[in-house]
Amino acid sequence: MEKGKVKGIYEDVIMAGFGGQGLMFIGKLLAYSAMKESKHVTWIPSYGPEMRGGTANCTVVVSDEEIGSPVIPRPRAVIVMNNPSLEAFEPRLQSEGLLLANSSFVTRSTTRKDIRATFIPANEIASKVGNEKAANMVMLGAYVACTGIVSKESINKGLEELFGAKREFLAANMLAFEEGVKFVKEKCPKTK
Amino acid sequence: MEKGKVKGIYEDVIMAGFGGQGLMFIGKLLAYSAMKESKHVTWIPSYGPEMRGGTANCTVVVSDEEIGSPVIPRPRAVIVMNNPSLEAFEPRLQSEGLLLANSSFVTRSTTRKDIRATFIPANEIASKVGNEKAANMVMLGAYVACTGIVSKESINKGLEELFGAKREFLAANMLAFEEGVKFVKEKCPKTK
Amino acid sequence: MTGKIAINEDFCKGCALCVNACPQKLLKTAKHVSKTSYHPAEFVDPEGKCTGCGLCALVCPDVAIQVFRDRKAGGEKK
Amino acid sequence: MTGKIAINEDFCKGCALCVNACPQKLLKTAKHVSKTSYHPAEFVDPEGKCTGCGLCALVCPDVAIQVFRDRKAGGEKK
Amino acid sequence: MTEKRFMAGNEAIAEAAIQAGCRFYFGYPITPQNEICEYMSMRLPEVGGTFLQAESEVAAIYMTFGAAGAGARVMTSSSSPGISLMQEGISYIAAAELPCVIVNMMRGGPGLGGIHPSQADYFQATKGGGHGDYHLLVLAPHTAQEAVNLTMLAFDLADKYRNPVMILGDGNMGQMMEPVEFPPPPKTEFSKKGWILDGARNRPRRLIKTLYLDPPVLEKRNLAIASKLSEAVKNEVRFESFMVDDADIVIGAYGTVARIAKTAIKILREKGVKVGLLRPISLFPFPYQQFAKVAESGKKILVVEMSLGQMVQDVQLAVCGKTKVNFYSRVGGVVPGYDEILREVEKVVKESG
Amino acid sequence: MTEKRFMAGNEAIAEAAIQAGCRFYFGYPITPQNEICEYMSMRLPEVGGTFLQAESEVAAIYMTFGAAGAGARVMTSSSSPGISLMQEGISYIAAAELPCVIVNMMRGGPGLGGIHPSQADYFQATKGGGHGDYHLLVLAPHTAQEAVNLTMLAFDLADKYRNPVMILGDGNMGQMMEPVEFPPPPKTEFSKKGWILDGARNRPRRLIKTLYLDPPVLEKRNLAIASKLSEAVKNEVRFESFMVDDADIVIGAYGTVARIAKTAIKILREKGVKVGLLRPISLFPFPYQQFAKVAESGKKILVVEMSLGQMVQDVQLAVCGKTKVNFYSRVGGVVPGYDEILREVEKVVKESG
Amino acid sequence: MEVVYERPRSLFPVATHYCPGCGHGIIHRLVAEVIDELEIREKTVAVAPVGCAVLLYNYLNVDCYEAAHGRAPAIATGCKRVHPHLVVFTYQGDGDFAAIGTAEAIHVAARGEKITTIFVNNAIYGMTAGQMAPTTLIGQKSTTTPAGRKPETAGFPVRMCEIVATLPGAAYVARVSVSSPKNVVQAKKAIKKAFETQVRGLGYSLVEVLSQCPTNWHMTPFESVKWVDEKMALYYPLGEFKVPKEG
Amino acid sequence: MEVVYERPRSLFPVATHYCPGCGHGIIHRLVAEVIDELEIREKTVAVAPVGCAVLLYNYLNVDCYEAAHGRAPAIATGCKRVHPHLVVFTYQGDGDFAAIGTAEAIHVAARGEKITTIFVNNAIYGMTAGQMAPTTLIGQKSTTTPAGRKPETAGFPVRMCEIVATLPGAAYVARVSVSSPKNVVQAKKAIKKAFETQVRGLGYSLVEVLSQCPTNWHMTPFESVKWVDEKMALYYPLGEFKVPKEG
Ligand SMILES: Cc1ncc(C[n+]2csc(CCOP(=O)(O)OP(=O)(O)O)c2C)c(N)n1
Ligand SMILES: Cc1ncc(C[n+]2csc(CCOP(=O)(O)OP(=O)(O)O)c2C)c(N)n1
Ligand code: SF4
Ligand code: SF4
Ligand code: SF4
Ligand code: SF4
DSSP states (O other), rough: OOOTOSHHHHHHHOEEEETTTHHHHHHHHHHHHHTTTTTTEEEEEEOSGGGGEEEEEEEEESSSSSOSSSSSSSOEEEOOHHHHHHHTTTSSOOOOOEEEETTTTTTSSSOOOOSSSEEEHHHHHHHHHTTTGGGGHHHHHHHHHHHOOOOHHHHHHHHHHHOOOOHHHHHHHHHHHHHHHHHHHHHHHHOO | OOOOOOOSSEEEEEEEEEESSSHHHHHHHHHHHHHHHHHHOEEEEEGGGSSSSSEEEEEEESSSSSOSSSSSSOOOOEEOOOOHHHHHHHSSSHHHHHHHHHHHHSSOOOSSSEEEEEEEEEEHHHHHHTTTGGHHHHHHHHHHHHOOOOOHHHHHHHHHHOOOOHHHHHHHHHHHHHHHHHHHHOOOOTTO | OOOOEEOOOOTOOOOOOOHHHHHTTOOOOOOOOOOSSSSSSEEETOOOOOOOHHHHHHHHHTTOOOEOOOOOGGOOOO | OOEEEETTTTTTOOOOOOHHHHHHHOOOOOOSOOOSSSSEEEEEOTTOOOOOOOOOHHHTTTTEEEEEEEEGGGGOOO | OOOEEEHHHHHHHHHHHHHTOOOOOOOOOTOHHHHHHHHHEEEEEEEEEEEEOOHHHHHHHHHHHHHHHHTTTTEEOOOOHHHHHHHHHHHHHHHHHHHHEEEEEEESSSSSSSSSBOOTTIIIIIEEEISSOOOOEEEEOSHHHHHHHHHHHHHHHHHHHTTTEEEEHHHHHHHHEEEOOOOOOOOOOOOOOTOOOSHHHHHHHOOOOOBOOSHHHHHHHHHHHHHHHHHHHHOOEEEEEEEEOSSSEEEEOOOHHHHHHHHHHHHHHTOOOOOEEEEEEEESSEEEEHHHHHHHOEEEEEEEEEESSSSSHHHHHHHEEEEEEEEEEEEEEEOOOHHHHHHHHHHHHHHTT | OOOOOOHHHHHHHHHHHHTTTTTTTEEETTTTTTHHHHHHHHHHHTTTOOEEEOHHHHHHHHHHHHHHHTTEEEEEEEHHHHHHTHHHHHHHHHHOOEEEEEEEESSSTTTTTTTBBOOOHHIIIIIIISSSSSSOOEEEESHHHHHHHHOOOHHHHHHHHTTTEEEEEHHHHOEEEEEEEOOOOOOOOOTTTTTTOOOSSSOOOOOOOOOOOHHHHHHHHHHHHHHHHHHHHOOOOOOEEEEOOOOOOEOOOOHHHHHHHHHHHHHHHHOOOOOOEEEEEEEOOOHHHHHHHHHHTOEEEEEEESSSSSSHHHHHHHHHTSEEEEEEEEETTOOOOOOHHHHHHHHHHTOOO | OOEOOOOOOOOOSSOOOOOOOOOEEEEEHHHHHHHHHHHGGEEEEEEEEGGGGGGGTTTTTTTEOOTTTTOOHHHHHHHHHHOTTTTTEEEHHHHIIIIIIIHHHHHHHHHTOSEEEEEEESSSSSTTSSSTTTOOOOTTTTTTTTOOOHHHHHOOOOOOOHTTTTTEEEEEEEEEEEEEHHHHHHHHHHHHHHHHHHHTOOEEEEEEEOOOOOOHHHHOOHHHHIIIIIIIISOOEEEEEESSOOO | OOOOOOOOOOOOOOOOOOOTTTTHHHHHHHHHHHHHTTTTTGGGGEOOOSSSGGGGGGOOOEEEEOOOOOOHHHHHHHHHHOOTTTTEOOOOOOEEEEIIIIIHHHHHTTTOSSSSEEEOOOSSSSSTBBOTTTOOOOTTTTTTTTTTOOHHHOOOOOOOOHTTTSTEEEEEEEEOOOOSHHHHHHHHHHHHHHHHHHHTTTTEEEEEEEOOHHHOOOOOOHHHHHHHIIIIHHHSEEEEEEOSSSS
């Protein structure tokens, strides 16, 4: 929903990328973690054959009120993990909206001036901390850092509960998550 | 339709009996013959599994106007060829209506006083002229004699055209038909 | 071995399958018409030739035939 | 008998069935990612061992392989 | 004038189809429309056509799909349960925009029900028993002659709108024999050349499909079909207005019930009751305007159906509260007699003072 | 309060069914409801139930028939084309008065269409896509939690009225994950002892049938079913009235569209536009009276659907011309955004001055 | 004298609606006898077809479903899964089992569903008055093959036993006829084996019964049983196609 | 050097939507090659199934219908009856041909309809993402048999060739696979024979192709072709089940 249109806690985000980049995963994780904080949440995936091989996306809404539309025509934030996703969702981002792009795959810059865009070399970062597969967690860390919509603890618990995450997996993912937080804090000091 | 309710030529009749007694046949013949006299006609059978073994009936309407209802709740005339049919249709006959019963099979008399009932030993009559199977034609002859709704010639032509009747078959049936006419003329002189 | 049969006219439809099945030729189609307006099968065994073999009953589609047999025949119930 | 093959990277999905099919082991999965974001098959035949047998093409689900053979080999078109 | 033939409604429909150029029929037996099947099996080979008894109604409707896509004039027929089985296929045919004629000789339902006349498949026929937004064009004859004429028309409408057309009758309509004539069918020719599948010789290949995974594309397709149908709504409303002009009460009825109502009207008129009949011939498109006009002129309405109340909803939509819509019905295979209708009209007269 | 679980609508429905005592599920895969199938295949064996993947939707609905007749709580599910294939069976189940729950997660149609959300099977669900006079009870949840509650309710209603109940959702509803709780299901017990088939031990044998060849007998059956349904019409109307009281404009919408409308309403309210939502929860019986009341109080109505106009007819029937019924729709799998609904409301505001 | 043959108890003492000479009557009787002999009446559920035998339940004194055309196996499956201890059987004509219900027929066998099917093959559609069945013989006349069935347009008759026997889930598959006392005895044996197969939980059992339809064959009952022997049994050989491994 | 192998002309030069290693691609190619070799492209009509191959028409340059799930044989019949001179074939998955479309599959063969079916048996529902197919092997995991297919509840896999071969209307019936170069060569031969059978008007022809679905089997493409050879081909023996009498 558009900024300033409602009071209280409210965030929505579309996450998009190749199938296999773990977008669905971090979307669910975000929603679940927020739910554990007693917030209202919805998670809605794109579905169908286009997921196979092609790109996939999901939309997460978090609010302290009952959620109306789980479908977001003009999202407040967008996380994109590849070029086609940038093409698809950059135009839909609302003014002042947050664009988080994984620059390990997204090769062009944004053309919009009215948004807050951050390009994050998520795969490189994730590699550096030992697990390239956790690039998605880097992006989630960045998103959570920018919005503050859930706590790190909730994410940690979410990983454990929702995905029955094994100890090492948990640690590796949380490490990546924190790198994402760090990246944002360092590069975009404006963020709360 | 009820007597006196419409002007012009109009007759309706329900014919009922065992499957195999040739009721459908004479019904079609009557309708076809009347059609050939440029009258409007409808013929409608009872249909479905009850026809197998059980009783069957058909309704014929002849008129010089377009025919509305082909289904006749209270018929002007009823031809019954067995007891169940008498039970079924005697009560439905309208006041002053014509009941023609084949007394070779119908074993009880009518209980109604307000109708014109004639009991015709059609099988015996047909046997006498050499073809018991033509009992139906005896009944048709009686009906035509009572109502004058079609000419004998039309019936003759109808038999030929509709059923491609062979010469002998034709003759035998017309003979039975005439016996039916005769029976009525003799026994019920009131009939026109 | 002697036997006899009873035909239930309420059920018989006069199909005559029993007539053809009886090895002793003891069944025939009756002249009269039953209540259900069929010509039923008729058991005619003046000479007591019926063995109670039950073949008529075996082929009767209308289960109209009851078969009796002399005790000494000792035939199992079919 | 000598031959060679050409792999169309627009079609190849990197399934590696050809890699397994090549009797001369001349195919391998490339390090690089194609436009369609697969690691395509790569034809590596420095010693010219390819016979143009076409087995790789036979099993390729994406019709990504074109096979050439020396004229003198005179092999029929498959 | 052609010669009159004495035919049952089912046979008349079959013969009319053949005279309209139908050369392919796929069907599965079911009472009370077996005579269509049987007549086709006898007649089609005579005219070089193909009769095929399908293994089921599901197969029959898709054989119809195949033949229609191949460019043939094709028909199938069934009765209520069989038509229910065809709902997926009907939706597909409408989606693929293939012309064909489907006959439903309705019988009592739901379930196996009975084999006697019914009109309880009205909603299924007119609102879409299958999934998705589509509509059949639905024609409801009330005499055998009209069955002939409407069957011929049905093939033309199917071609004109590339849409399946349903002939909606009932057991009575199918079994009843009446004199019929076969006028030469309208010589309308609709070019099918542009879309039929007959081998991609000297032309780009063609496709008949209904899958559009991209929602905006499917939406466009849906809207295109809708706009085509709205053309039909404009052009193809058919009805009979029988003694309506001076009537105080107008009976709304179609098919068998309508002709029974005519008898009631004749009798009532002789009694001095001013009653008429507005008879929808096309059930889709429905003559909403005509009913609206009736309502606006202050006439009372009595809808009579062999269903628990289906067409009456369309009548209500049409009159929009402007007059009272009375309703009378018999169901389960019971055909209302003209005497019942007569009584109902008199009730309405009394109630309205 | 039970613990919140984070579940997709499809899974929530499946789990709710199980918690409501459903131990038998027969179905055939189709997007976008495969998760119901899959969840059932995993969970039912855990609770001693039976999951069976049928060879088709036709078989699935008749397996459901068989299990319902045997006295079990049973469910099947599918999406639009599959539901079309079930129409004959649904008519039979209604005719045989067997309780069961049928889920339709609607997708774009007609034909194969697409797999994205749609509401174009409204007529099929509410007016009867099968033959004969019958009605499903139809419930349309708009959140996963409501899907849970209505699924549990559905089993009770099915038993109470001995009638099939349909849960009508769409792809969004099925795929979307939300927190849900599973309240203990209502402890309503409906004695099935009197009619189920489980072997004629120490009692006269029983019959489950739908054939009544004698029209008057079938008519009686039809009327009995109708009178039972009219009870449901009296008792089971469910709806949500959201900010309707002081509204000038009332949106009529159900399911996914309704929740999207709620967002539009929140935004509009902040802008000072007095708009509300009347959300039918039961589509059959339809909240006619509630819409009539809205109309009588002079509010404008805007119906929004993912169909080319189906529920809007019921709204029109309800308001009977007493207010203008505006209509907005997206079809083919396109989900209307709250921004579009917002725009439409503003248009209505402008038009009505 | 002792009664050596009388009406089986599971059969209501009523006249049937079948035509004179129709095989359905014999087959009903055999099923009833088997039910009586196995003493399973109180745990038997019958599923009647759509076809001439739709009124089966007027004759058999057991719990009964009336199915939709062709769907009896699906209904039987639903019932059996709920009550595995019951004996569930379908009774189906050739239109029902071999045309509209082909998929249900194949798959109930493929699943090895523990039910029994009595499949009455009379080479015609009886109830709808004489249309071609999938089992109608080449050359045979019907109301939809007025010139006799031609394989070029109407295809070949389907042999269901041969098909079902290919499926591992089918435990007992046999074809019998009721055209003569000897065949009736055989038929009963097969029906009994089929029910026993189910009771023993071995899998699906199918008995195809060649059955005369004098009415729609336009023959006398006697001509019709001869036609079963002389024509039908040639194309549809009698015998057991599959028997449970353990005896 | 001469081109000894290249893309068949009847195949559009586009990438497919199939997963890496999927057998559909190979089978499409073989069909296209046969169409090219028989020079019948301009008189061929394909009927695409509902299943992963629903988009067949994006690849094959011939007139195409897209059928409803399981109904391709009925549509093909409608088309072929209108245009007997055309070559009409259906391309169907195992859900399409052996589950929902069983009746249509059996009866198109029973009628001896002069069409060809390419039946792609990948033992799973591909398009809907991995549910059990009628051909799923015992023990095989799928999303609706999470613990592996158990015959007691989910029944036994269906062998369509064996069934169809019992029908007189079927002229050519063969099972092949595309798991190795050798098998691909065999597969093509069978497909060619099948089309020739149709062209020569001999009856119905069916080629069942065992095909790998790496995605839903959760295997690499190479593992999946090995699984075809080592598991599937055991239950589904390769070979010709019926060949036309005259050669
Ligand atoms: C869906 C559906 N289609 C068709 C029918 C009509 N119908 C009733 S019985 C029957 C076939 C009867 O033949 P068969 O199964 O061989 O049994 P029989 O009557 O010969 O014993 C048909 C086609 C129906 N009731 N329902
Ligand atoms: C009537 C209907 N039921 C179900 C579906 C969903 N559906 C689409 S494809 C498919 C099965 C696909 O499996 P298969 O036929 O084996 O082909 P594959 O995708 O494996 O190639 C199903 C069940 C549908 N589209 N229509
Ligand atoms: S077999 Fe039975 S029904 Fe037929 S004639 Fe003999 S006793 Fe009567
Ligand atoms: S077989 Fe084909 S698609 Fe697969 S890797 Fe080799 S060239 Fe690429
Ligand atoms: S029509 Fe045939 S099958 Fe039906 S009852 Fe008569 S003889 Fe028997
Ligand atoms: S899911 Fe399986 S069958 Fe479908 S494209 Fe992928 S590999 Fe092929």
